[in-house]
Amino acid sequence: MQDATIRVLPTGTVNQIAAGEVVERPASVVKELVENAVDAGAGLVRVEVTSDRRQVTGVRVVDDGIGMGRADAVLAFKEHATSKIREIEDLDRLHTLGFRGEALASIASVAEVTIVTKPRDRGVIAGIRVRVRGGGEPEVAEVGAPDGTSVEVRDLFFNTPARRKFLKSLHTELAHIHGVVEKTALAHPEVAFRLLHNGRERIATHAADDLRETAGALFGTDLTRALVPAGGGNRFVRVGGFVARPSHTRADQYQIFLSVNGRPVYSAGIVRAIKEGYGTLLPANRFPVAFLALTTDQGLVDANVHPTKRQVRFTHEREVYEAVTDAVRTALHGEDLLVGEREAE
Numbered sequence: 377m378q379d380a381t382i383r384v385l386p387t388g389t390v391n392q393i394a395a396g397e398v399v400e401r402p403a404s405v406v407k408e409l410v411e412n413a414v415d416a417g418a419g420l421v422r423v424e425v426t427s428d429r430r431q432v433t434g435v436r437v438v439d440d441g442i443g444m445g446r447a448d449a450v451l452a453f454k455e456h457a458t459s460k461i462r463e464i465e466d467l468d469r470l471h472t473l474g475f476r477g478e479a480l481a482s483i484a485s486v487a488e489v490t491i492v493t494k495p496r497d498r499g500v501i502a503g504i505r506v507r508v509r510g511g512g513e514p515e516v517a518e519v520g521a522p523d524g525t526s527v528e529v530r531d532l533f534f535n536t537p538a539r540r541k542f543l544k545s546l547h548t549e550l551a552h553i554h555g556v557v558e559k560t561a562l563a564h565p566e567v568a569f570r571l572l573h574n575g576r577e578r579i580a581t582h583a584a585d586d587l588r589e590t591a592g593a594l595f596g597t598d599l600t601r602a603l604v605p606a607g608g609g610n611r612f613v614r615v616g617g618f619v620a621r622p623s624h625t626r627a628d629q630y631q632i633f634l635s636v637n638g639r640p641v642y643s644a645g646i647v648r649a650i651k652e653g654y655g656t657l658l659p660a661n662r663f664p665v666a667f668l669a670l671t672t673d674q675g676l677v678d679a680n681v682h683p684t685k686r687q688v689r690f691t692h693e694r695e696v697y698e699a700v701t702d703a704v705r706t707a708l709h710g711e712d713l714l715v716g717e718r719e720a721e
């Protein structure tokens with residue numbers, strides 16, 4: 377065995393490599409933490425970002441969700457440790473955004489992560505603080521804490537300088553973070569979201585469980601006045617949400633928002649299906665404004681295509697596209713478009 381050159385990598389190294397897939401930039405950290413907060417049943421998710429003049433220096437996500445007891449707060453940092461699935465079949469009945477059990481382990485392998493948490497509804501008085509830096513041993517302490525969880529990430533990529541070099545300007549990184557909070561808020565109108573940068577509020581949505589209201593909080597009431605409800609579906613998918621009257625087109629896809637079973641996704645196929653629903657109402661080279669929430673049986677959609685879960689695969693792609701096109705077409709034709717435009721003025 378002495379001449380063996382193959383080595384099984386130590387866990388820390390494995391996690392750092394995995395982090396390369398999940399944790400690309402500060403916004404990926406925000407995405408993972410915000411998803412965990414939603415999965416924990418939070419009613420309010422507060423994202424606090426700090427930066428100096430050049431870069432993001434810290435991210436903290438605070439939720440009022442179920443929280444964790446001492447044992448779970450330590451286990452949460454272990455790779456492939458999750459409370460969300462137990463076996464592969466659970467993916468077919470998944471109702472959480474997370475399931476890979478690798479986000480916290482990955483992030484903590486390339487940053488310093490501090491969790492402060494206290495379980496809700498368990499009569500526990502003290503909270504727990506667990507800190508892990510660069511995949512090291514967890515440091516555990518009892519602390520006073522409100523119900524719920526806060527996760528703070530500092531010194532991102534301190535031990536992976538190559539990754540740090542690829543970070544873009546502060547402006548770009550902040551824009552990505554803004555986008556993540558925006559998308560998650562739109563996918564979960566039943567949850568209130570706040571985004572603060574150096575103490576200044578950038579996003580504030582309410583938990584109204586109304587996609588139109590969340591879109592209004594993000595993009596203004598001029599836009600929401602132009603939205604008409606779009607609904608429909610077939611055996612494979614339910615389509616809900618809003619599309620804007622053709623008076624509100626854009627040169628880009630920035631305000632085409634899609635979620636599938638509460639997960640914000642991008643799908644070129646669905647964007648095409650939406651455009652087809654507008655048909656000739658849409659000027660050439662313009663994009664519509666649309667906020668659509670799709671729901672399917674979990675067995676008909678696969679979110680496990682990519683570690684970041686931004687893409688999904690449908691078992692019945694064509695039928696899903698047809699349902700979207702129909703919903704959009706019906707929404708626009710059901711409206712008296714001219715009256716609508718006058719009202720919008």
Ligand code: ADP
Nearest residue numbers: 412416452458459474475476477478479480525
């Ligand atoms: P996953 O979300 O895929 O399960 P993570 O590494 O993101 O993996 O989280 C690991 C576990 O830690 C979760 O399954 C959950 O039990 C717990 N956890 C993480 N964040 C929170 C939170 N904000 N509130 C309650 N529990 C959490």
Ligand code: MG
Nearest residue numbers: 408412474479
């Ligand atoms: Mg997670």
